Amino acid sequence: xxxxxxxxxxxxxxxxxxxxxxxxxxxxxxxxxxxxxxxxxxxxxxxxxxxxxxxxxxxxxxxxxxxxxxxxxxxxxxxxxxxxxxxxxxxxxxxxxxxxxxxxxxxxxxxxxxxxxxxxxxxxxxxxxxxxxxxxxxxxxxxxxxxxxxxxxxxxxxxxxxxxxxxxxxxxxxxxxxxxxxxxxxxxxxxxxxxxxxxxxxxxxxxxxxxxxxxxxxxxxxxxxxxxxxxxxxxxxxxxxxxxxxx
Numbered sequence: 154x155x156x157x158x159x160x161x162x163x164x165x166x167x168x169x170x171x172x173x174x175x176x177x178x179x180x181x182x183x184x185x186x187x188x189x190x191x192x193x194x195x196x197x198x199x200x201x202x203x204x205x206x207x208x209x210x211x212x213x214x215x216x217x218x219x220x221x222x223x224x225x226x227x228x229x230x231x232x233x234x235x236x237x238x239x240x241x242x243x244x245x246x247x248x249x250x251x252x253x254x255x256x257x258x259x260x261x262x263x264x265x266x267x268x269x270x271x272x273x274x275x276x277x278x279x280x281x282x283x284x285x286x287x288x289x290x291x292x293x294x295x296x297x298x299x300x301x302x303x304x305x306x307x308x309x310x311x312x313x314x315x316x317x318x319x320x321x322x323x324x325x326x327x328x329x330x331x332x333x334x335x336x337x338x339x340x341x342x343x344x345x346x347x348x349x350x351x352x353x354x355x356x357x358x359x360x361x362x363x364x365x366x367x368x369x370x371x372x373x374x375x376x377x378x379x380x381x382x383x384x385x386x387x388x389x390x391x392x393x394x395x396x397x398x399x400x
Contacts, residue, residue: 158186159186159377159378159380159381159383160381160382160383161183161186161187161188161249161377161380161381161382162186162187162188162216162218163187163188163189163218164187164188164189164246164248164249164380165188165189165190165191165240165241165244165245165246165247165248165249166183166188166189166190166191166248166249166250166251166380167191167193167237167240167247167249167250167251167270167274168180168190168191168192168193168251168253169193169194169227169250169251169252169253169254169266169267169270170193170194170252170253170254170255171194171196171253171254171256172192172194172197172200172203173253173255173337173338173339174337174338174339174369175253175255175289175334175337175367175369175372175373176192176253177200177203177369178369178370178372178373179251179253179369179372179373179376180192180207180220181207181373182370182373182374182377183218183373183376183377183380184207184210184211184217184218184219184220185214185217186218186377187216187217187218188218188249188380189218189219189220189243189244190207190218190219190220190221191220191221191222191223191239191240191243191244191247192204192220192221192222192223193223193225193227193236193237193240193270194222194224194225195224195225195226196224197222197223197224197225198222198224200222201222204220204221204222207219207220208220219243219244221240221243221244223236223239223240223243225239227266227269227270228264228266228269229269230269230272230273232269233266233269233270233272233273234273234276236270236273237270237273237274237277241277246277246281247274247277247278247284248278248281248283248284248285249284249285249287249380250270250271250274250284250285250286250287251287251288251289251376251380252267252270252271252286252287252288252289253289254266254267254289255289255290255291255334255337255339255340256304256339256340256343257307260306260307260310260311260314267288267311267314268314271286271314271318271329274286275318275322275327278322278325278327279322279325279327282325282326283325283326283327284326284327284328285327285328285330285379285380285384286315286318286327286328286329286330287329287330287331287332287376287379287380288311288314288315288329288330288331288332289331289332289334289372289376290307290308290311290312290331290332290333290334290391291304291308291333291334291335291337291340292333292334292335292393292395292398292399293305293308293333293399294395294398294399295334295335295336295340295364295395295398296308298357298360298361298364299340299344301344308333311331312331312391315329315330315331315389315390315391316389318389319388319389320389323388326385328379328384328385328387328388328389329388329389330379330384330387330388330389330390330391330392331390331391331392332372332375332376332379332391332392332394333391333392333393333394333395333399334367334372334394334395335364335365335366335367335394335395335396335398336354336357336364336365336366336367337366337367338350338366341353341354341357341366350366354366361398363396363397363398364398365395365396365398371394372394375392375394379392
């Protein structure tokens with residue numbers, strides 16, 4: 154069996170957050186590169202059909218990774234530890250945490266699920282001597298355009314958190330990075346409730362001609378790179394995967 158391009162075969166990725174279209178594409182790409190994927194969310198099992206499709210693909214392609222859904226409502230340290238322990242029991246380890254709470258705007262250091270899950274995952278990674286923390290958020294330029302001040306505040310707190318984790322884990326072969334995204338289907342529909350995607354983007358482009366809707370596969374391959382050993386030199390960064398819109 155040959156190693157995947159990203160050298161992530163037989164790694165376990167925990168995807169923490171709602172299973173939307175971007176997450177589904179991300180999971181598909183990771184699975185195709187041999188990564189086991191555990192979905193952690195309060196309603197993860199509702200995506201049973203998608204997860205069943207991933208497992209069906211594994212029956213056809215034996216080098217593909219496995220997939221499982223774990224329902225969890227993370228509000229305490231114990232909740233986070235229990236959820237990660239279940240993922241580790243299923244697949245033998247936890248190697249990569251990807252937080253996909255794109256629409257979160259409540260980043261309280263003591264109770265925020267992202268904070269709790271990251272701390273729990275970090276303990277796993279320290280024990281193993283390596284690991285990856287990856288956080289998805291929206292591009293600040295997009296949030297400014299939408300006048301979403303609460304999400305901008307969340308972004309600032311999240312980016313500070315990424316830097317803090319980087320500094321705490323420096324030299325431990327555990328990296329913490331963020332990925333800032335352009336417009337997504339979910340974000341556009343939230344702010345343009347009375348229009349379809351095409352109509353909303355047409356309106357946005359009248360004011361911002363360079364605005365782009367995300368291509369989920371572009372994000373998926375960028376995340377796969379950050380999850381892989383070949384990204385070891387990138388740490389404590391927020392990567393702007395937004396087609397240059399932020400320039």
